[in-house]
Amino acid sequence: MSGQSNVGNSGVYEAGDQRNYKDSEIKQAQEEKRFHEGKEHSHLAQDSKDERSIANKLEREKRREDEPDNNLTEEDRASQLDPTLPAKLHGNEPSKGAKIDAELQAEEEEELRRKGKA
Numbered sequence: 001m002s003g004q005s006n007v008g009n010s011g012v013y014e015a016g017d018q019r020n021y022k023d024s025e026i027k028q029a030q031e032e033k034r035f036h037e038g039k040e041h042s043h044l045a046q047d048s049k050d051e052r053s054i055a056n057k058l059e060r061e062k063r064r065e066d067e068p069d070n071n072l073t074e075e076d077r078a079s080q081l082d083p084t085l086p087a088k089l090h091g092n093e094p095s096k097g098a099k100i101d102a103e104l105q106a107e108e109e110e111e112l113r114r115k116g117k118a
Contacts, residue, residue: 052060078085083101084094094102 072080075086075089078089083098083105087094087098
């Protein structure tokens with residue numbers, strides 16, 4: 001007889017999932033959800049189904065060209081300079097891929113220097 005009190009069992013007092021809401025309460029809850037539906041950055045710049053006007057797209061691209069890359073982390077900036085640098089900053093040995101990337105980057109820079117002088 002666990003769960004029973006002196007005045008009856010607990011099932012009498014607990015609603016569980018047997019709640020009946022008024023239509024006005026349901027409408028209000030849906031409206032509150034809709035208020036938060038729109039998310040920042042929800043438009044994808046390259047989305048062909050995006051309904052932004054061409055003028056808006058051009059304005060956005062112009063603003064993107066003007067703004068600096070402030071969203072890059074310290075590691076991202078370091079990896080642009082040298083692919084092995086982030087691992088070295090953390091005190092680790094660079095991965096094989098990072099070493100290969102560094103070699104390729106050095107070869108490309110050398111070739112550009114050679115072509116520039118030739």
